[in-house]
Amino acid sequence: MAEQTIKFDIIGMHCVNCAMTIERRLKDLQGVKSARINFSRTTGIVTYDADVTNKTQIVKYIKEIGYAAKERIRLDQADQTSIQMGWLIFSILASVAMMVFMYAPMPASVHDFMPYIMMIIATVTVLGPGMDFFVSAYKSIRNLFANMDVLVSLGVLSAYIYSAFAVFGSFGTSGHAFFETAVMLIAFIRIGKYLEERVKGRASHALQKLVKLQADKARLLSPEGKESEVSASLLQVGDMVVVRAGEIIPVDGEVMEGSSSVDESMVTGESMPVLKQKGDGVVGATINKTGVLRVKTTKVGEETVLSQIVTMVEDAQMDKAPIQRHADQIANIFVPIVVGLSIVTFLCWYFVFYNVAGQDPFVWALKTAIAVVVIACPCAMGLATPTAIMVGSGVGLDHAILIKRASALEEIARLNVIVFDKTGTITExxxxxxxxxxxxxxxxxxxxxxxxxxxxxxxxxxxxxxxxxxxxxxxxxxxxxxxxxxxxxxxxxxxxxxxxxxxxxxxxxxxxxxxxxxxxxxxxxxxxxxxxxxxxxxxxxxxxxxxxxxxKQNARDVVTQLKKMNVRSVIMTGDSDLVAKTVAAEVGIDEYRAKVLPAEKMEIIKDFQGKGLKVGMVGDGINDAPALAQADAGIAIGAGTDVAKETGDIVLIRNDMMDVVRAIQLGKRTLSKVRQNLFWAFFYNVIGIPIAAGIMYPFLGISLKPEYAGLAMAFSSVSVVTNSLLLKRRLV
Missing domain, CATH: 3.40.1110.10 (Calcium-transporting ATPase, cytoplasmic domain N)
Structure with missing residues (x-):
């Protein structure tokens, strides 16, 4: 069996349920072993058996589902964005026009034709800016799944179709038509979507910033010693490049001639420039500060350190934390439940409480039913976890902390015990x-x-x-x-x-x-x-x-910080009991394990776990691989630029013990944001749906127009993503 993995950019997703639909259908495709689709990043990772299926078939299948996929392409969405912005502006102008026709004084000659003018505006808006929602809803239903756009489409079409019948049934009057509801629903939801995309873009800022560090051009040195400027993407292993002072080093390579200080802070987080001389390795995207270097290319493309870091972060953002899976299960059944509640709302107002509203029972019942449909927001639940994970992994990247699995952020937040390997971790x-x-x-x-x-x-x-x-x-x-x-x-x-x-x-x-x-x-x-x-x-x-x-200089401070976080510290070493005891006393740790053989480290982790404790292991990432894998959260420290060699769930690029505290703090903050987001998403729906259904109208006279229900729905997603951005506060 030839197992392969491919990464896609997915085009055409409108909400989290779209991603869940693609993921579910791909898993049913013969030969596909696993599929993960991330709505926030509009990307997907598919692992498949190359003997059974291939990339072309997978792309074709995604197209059959109703979406588009392109392999490993970072899309330039300028044209698409301009179209979306055009529809947004159009829908806003249409809404303003509707308000003018509704409330501004009009001549009698115009007044008689107002319903038809409003119908024309609504028709153009529904078929223009609103068409994306209908197409997405159709794809969703065709795949036996209901996404958020199904709810939006139901609301818009219900308002539009009823209003059209009302107009043709009562010529010359506005009747009970409410075209403005359909138009303003589309406008408000497009505003919300636009803001959501802007905020999501900020959420992935750290990764985008890292990608942009790559040099576009390189000075290629020919065997004859002539320099020529070429695209950095065309360089091959063995090519010689010249890097002058102030320039970005375009490749991973070995210094063959010259001496210079190199700023590696954007990759390693270390602020002090590093002296590079003949025989030293250099990393692409770092900055040559002083002298001129001649560098022989050793790694290109996906093999470079920068690409490995980007891949790690992307994979973590694609991964699903355990808490997210529960939210996804609820989102799966959410839309059918809301549609059911909407029908019940209509029936109750039309047949039972028809005298309460003091309006046409059918119109009132229909408006409240539409409000229920459009206020519900499964997207807020679906975005609650992935946006927090995305921002959290980006914050980690800013602190030279690489999160390799989304679940690691959740696990590290729950740790009771941290086991430190002594040599190279607590000591230099x-x-x-x-x-x-x-x-x-x-x-x-x-x-x-x-x-x-x-x-x-x-x-x-x-x-x-x-x-x-x-x-x-x-x-x-x-x-x-x-x-x-x-x-x-x-x-x-x-x-x-x-x-x-x-x-x-x-x-x-x-x-x-x-x-x-x-x-x-x-x-x-x-x-x-x-x-x-x-x-x-x-x-x-x-x-x-x-x-x-x-x-290490800050070892005692780290142990003190961990105690404040109610995390117990333990030293594990192969040294003598006396050495272990001395080091433990020096840094303020009360518990140690001495004379531990490499094979025994994993058993010590298991022993702690057997007592019901959540255990983190901090080690060098290579010699401690079994123990790091066994721990609930394996933390490899001091990786430097060798990130690809490291095992563990979290890789600390710097050899700084305080990054262990920062990683735990980041995990706790991220988990807290996930919980806040989920609480808000559920609270919003639990409160919003009854209000939209008119439950407070008989007592307080409070009701919610469908268009304002749509606005609330749009901003609920924005609020979840915005709350996740608050993770960007600095760590210790």
């Missing part, structure tokens, strides 16, 4: 010299010089840290001779004609070096969980160094 991931204890025979600088000289040829992490300390102090040392390294012990070599030993306590003792001096200091360092290196030169013990994997 490399050792630093913290203590220098020298004997009376040497100074601190001389001790570091001896240790660095002995360690210079070793690849051991502790040895490399000693060498780094020597370099930081600008200490010179000569090359050693007769270098030998004993695994798990230390180094013996000749330095300036004398024996030099660098290693652990057992190693020096085995070479008959007396280390009784400074024993108290050694025990003190060990008690504090530090690693130690002993140095002997010319047969004498010269001192020892204390090293520790440096704890």
């Amino acid at each position: 991931g490399h050792f630093v010299v913290t203590d220098i204890v020298s004997s009376n025979q040497v100074t601190e600088s001389e001790l570091i010089t001896l240790a660095a000289a002995g360690c210079a040829l070793s690849n051991h992490p502790l040895a490399q840290s000693v060498v780094e300390e020597g370099r930081k102090r600008n200490l010179p040392w000569d090359l050693v001779r007769d270098f030998q390294e004993e695994a798990g012990g230390g180094i013996i070599c000749r330095y300036k004609g004398k024996d030099l030993l660098v290693g652990n306590e057992r190693f020096l003792v085995s070479h008959r070096i007396k280390i009784d001096a400074l024993q108290g200091k050694y025990e003190e360092l060990t008690a504090r969980g530090k690693s130690t290196i002993f140095i002997a030169y010319d047969g004498l013990y010269r001192g020892l160094l204390g090293l520790m994997d440096k704890i």
Whole structure:
């Protein structure tokens, strides 16, 4: 079975129910494994068996359903937008004309023909700006599904058809015609749709901003050394490009010549420019700040870091959070229920309460029934979750936090426990010299010089840290001779004609070096969980160094913030109990697991989950893959530009522990917005439908004209999307 995935831009969707219709029908197509359609982004992702079906058949099938699909094309909708704007303006002008004919004084000669003039205006409006709603409703019904446009079409056509009969039944008078209802319904709903699209555009602003960072042009360098300007999209792997100061780097590649500072903040979130020299990798869409670089292209198209980030965010926005599935189930049955309520409303007012309104019973019953149909808004329910997810993932992107699954935002908001892998997460991931204890025979600088000289040829992490300390102090040392390294012990070599030993306590003792001096200091360092290196030169013990994997600067602040959020922190490490205890105490964590083998990490996560806890795992994203996958929310930290290599549900590009707090805060805010949106959507319908049905008219004289019911419906969707935009407040 050859399983493939294709992404589409979907054209012709009018509401969330349209997306649900396409999704449901695609899942019925033979060979399709899964389908996700996102109304907010007008996109779809389909996974299919290439042995059974193909892209062409899927596109054809979507067309048969009544919509259009284009593969991976970011549509330029300028023409379509201008048409929609034209219809919006037309419907508004038609509404104004209707109001003038209804309320402005007219000569008797004009007054007699007003019903026909209004009918002509209404007919043009219904067949022009209103046609989109009828086409969408037809597609929906043809697919045995009822979307919001079915309700709009019922309302508009009911008002228009009845008014037409009223006009022809009573020549020369307005009768009970109410063409203005049909016209103003179309105008108000188009206004609402326009505002909704504008707000939805702002919701995806972060992703659009990232896409626009890509360079349009590149300076291609020929083998003969000649520069020519070409489209960046035409570059191939192996092409050499020249990037001058101030220009956007057009490709992912390797610096072959030159040196410059590069601003990677738009991709990694790190504000400080990064020095790039020969052999260093650069990322497309970053900015060359100072020098001139010659870059060899290594990745193009979908393989670039920017494309991978965009794909991750798009996939998350296409994904459905668990809470959204419940809303979709309600939206599925919502329209038939509303149509039923509308019929009941008409029957009650016409047959039971016909004396209450003091108007023509049929007209009053019809108007209230139309108001019920058009005030109901399944779109508000359908937009409640995806718009919040869209904005939330965009806010995350602004903070270098990549959300890979929509459900991750919901899961991370519910966490009780965060398990931190120690090395590289709470600590920097490399050792630093913290203590220098020298004997009376040497100074601190001389001790570091001896240790660095002995360690210079070793690849051991502790040895490399000693060498780094020597370099930081600008200490010179000569090359050693007769270098030998004993695994798990230390180094013996000749330095300036004398024996030099660098290693652990057992190693020096085995070479008959007396280390009784400074024993108290050694025990003190060990008690504090530090690693130690002993140095002997010319047969004498010269001192020892204390090293520790440096704890990240804001680790304690992060733990404090998590406590305030009622999230329990746990350290998990393969180090000794003493080291784990020391690090935990340093950052304010009360619970730790020491001497944990890589295979055991997943079992510890399972153990917490077995106690009914929601567990987040923070690790390096590669070595901790099983534990990250097992956790309710797996968080990979410090990905840098290697985002494609990371596992986990959330990828933190920066190596900043505070981003863990930001991610949880973002999840909580997003979930809160989803709940607010759903509450508003349900509350609006629960309150609005009875008012539209005239339930308050007998007691308070309050009723709702169909056109104003349509306006309320249009703005209910806008309010949901606008509320989601409030997520854009800055995180900690």
